[in-house]
Amino acid sequence: MEWIKQRDRAEVYLEGELDHCSAQSIRRELDRVLEDQSIRHLILDMGKMSFMDSSGIGVILGRYRILAARGGTVAVRNMNAHVERIFILSGMHQIIRIL
Amino acid sequence: MQIKNQMRLEFLSVPENEGFARVAVSAFAVQLDPTLDILADIKTAVSEAVTNAIVHGYGERKGLVAITALMREDGLLEIAVSDQGRGIADIDQAMQPFFTTQPDKERSGMGFSVMQTFMDKIQVESILGAGTTVRMEKRLKEK
Numbered sequence A: 001m002e003w004i005k006q007r008d009r010a011e012v013y014l015e016g017e018l019d020h021c022s023a024q025s026i027r028r029e030l031d032r033v034l035e036d037q038s039i040r041h042l043i044l045d046m047g048k049m050s051f052m053d054s055s056g057i058g059v060i061l062g063r064y065r066i067l068a069a070r071g072g073t074v075a076v077r078n079m080n081a082h083v084e085r086i087f088i089l090s091g092m093h094q095i096i097r098i099l
Numbered sequence B: 001m002q003i004k005n006q007m008r009l010e011f012l013s014v015p016e017n018e019g020f021a022r023v024a025v026s027a028f029a030v031q032l033d034p035t036l037d038i039l040a041d042i043k044t045a046v047s048e049a050v051t052n053a054i055v056h057g058y059g060e061r062k063g064l065v066a067i068t069a070l071m072r073e074d075g076l077l078e079i080a081v082s083d084q085g086r087g088i089a090d091i092d093q094a095m096q097p098f099f100t101t102q103p104d105k106e107r108s109g110m111g112f113s114v115m116q117t118f119m120d121k122i123q124v125e126s127i128l129g130a131g132t133t134v135r136m137e138k139r140l141k142e143k
Helices: A020-034 A054-069 A081-089 B016-032 B036-058 B111-118
Strands: A002-006 A009-018 A041-052 A073-077 B003-012 B064-072 B076-083 B121-127 B131-139
Touching: A009 A020, A009 A054, A020 A041, A020 A054, A020 B016, A020 B036, A041 A054, A041 A081, A041 B036, A054 A073, A054 A081, A054 B111, A081 B036, A081 B111, B003 B016, B016 B036, B016 B064, B016 B076, B036 B064, B036 B076, B036 B111, B036 B131, B111 B121
Parallel strands: A009 A041, A041 A073
Antiparallel strands: A002 A009, B003 B064, B064 B076, B076 B131, B121 B131
């Protein structure tokens, strides 16, 4: 998983599939990025993600809670239409900005 | 109704099989030449049903998850995902959006909502202590 940091913002490039099976390792990698307490804003780039189901919603919401507790935000970008449907269905777009 | 094709798949309830199951069903459905959007809907719904069987049906213990898929001549695909796990005590409650028995594990509680949204029809049968079957239908082609 590639990521870059700019000031208080981390941009993470998610790849492959995000389901219940891969959720644990993706969650662990994201939390490793967020160990840096100076990061307040997380941008998840989904351009290289080929699949996501509702397990992905759990992972993103969990990271949102961590950052919200720091007064930060989570945003997503380059979602395909299918992932966006799951996103909107679960109401995630109300707390997580789609760039 | 005439059956065009039919398949049955059985695998152990390990998370590695979630990807295998959705790709297998998708490869089967491709025979009816559906759009990529429809295939993505099917893959997602199968992934949700199989994840439920693994996480909630069996939990810590292991068992077999079975998928049967039936393709009808009129372009309808019927999929059933079954486990012989613990069963669901209250199906209506389980199908409520955001309902989860495991909030501490960052589950979204959206599995059934995704299945309902992405498939044309869903029906859940469950017997406590005996298992659960989720039946779903998707029209792949107009009649």
